[in-house]
Amino acid sequence: MLRPSSFRPALRSRVAHSTRFASSSGSSSQVEAAQKKAQEVLSSTQQSASKAFESAKKVAGPLGETAGKYLASASKSAGPLGEKAGNLLGSYKQPVLYNLAVFREIAKQIYRAEGLAPPSSVDAVRSAYRTLWTNASSKAFWQKAVSSGEIARLGVYALEAYGIFKIGEMLGRRSVIGYKLE
Template sequence: MSATASRAVLRQSQFLTRRTAVRHASSTSEAASKAGQTASATASKASEGLSRVSSSAGPAISSAASALRKVGGRTGKVIAFVDSMIPPTVYYSRVGLELARLVFRGQSMTPPNLATFQTYFQPLTNAFSNPAALKNAGFSPSSIVSRVRSANKKEIALAGVAAAEVIGFFTVGEIIGRMNVVGYRGQPEHHH
């Protein structure tokens, strides 16, 4: 981590040096060279400070990590598992983020603005702030029956498809959970 941070500081210092030369190009060359020297001196001081901090923090972090790895028992197993899952989690999160960026750019998508979020989540926040209003929201059995009776064929078909999906996913989950297509494995029956 310290090498990455120091590279970023060096890149930033090179950028600052170039920008000061460009910015002061209209002034005298002496002022431009002095600004460039000041920027490079500041960047070198920042790099030295960063290297000192990383060198002093590096052993403390590595000793804490090695001490955690030495813990035994269940806690040690959990720590080892979490430690082994950090690199793939970081990798796949970066891959997912980059894929999302590519999709957003390719489809010319933009995230919704704050007003859109507020419009959609305002009823939800109102329900949480005033739970008594849910009683008067119109969830009575008679209103539900009247909605079903007034539904057209398209709405009924959509509801049927959604119900079939829910039942299908539930069934597949049960099969995976049982590791068997029919019934649960259990103790053999005892006949008395």
């Protein structure tokens, strides 16, 4: 006589197989439906993105077209090195280029609004450095700075200059601490 417990593993395997096959056959239709839905969402997203791009292009006007031309000329002038860098960025290439273009435009606006310009002549640079040197070597200048409290402002400027120098040094050696001796 066979015990009922000996039938249990056989029954379990039949039940497991039948439900597994049933779920996979049912899931293929579910997978197809999900893929179809994903395709619909993708196409609608692409359509809305193209509409947004066109409207942004209209709003930007000639500035948007100019930025596109600058990006195209920059990619051409970068050559194979630029293509390799672009390939390394992968899907981040477009956002990075966009952010660089935005930064360039903001820098232009600041340059114009502040009236910034390079020195008009070599004499202007010489006179600026001459004034700095005479003030730095003058004992009267330092006494006046200490008595008026302007020494704190000069100290902050010196600290900023030192910090910028140290950041440049770190960037140059590509390490925050020390040089790699190996």
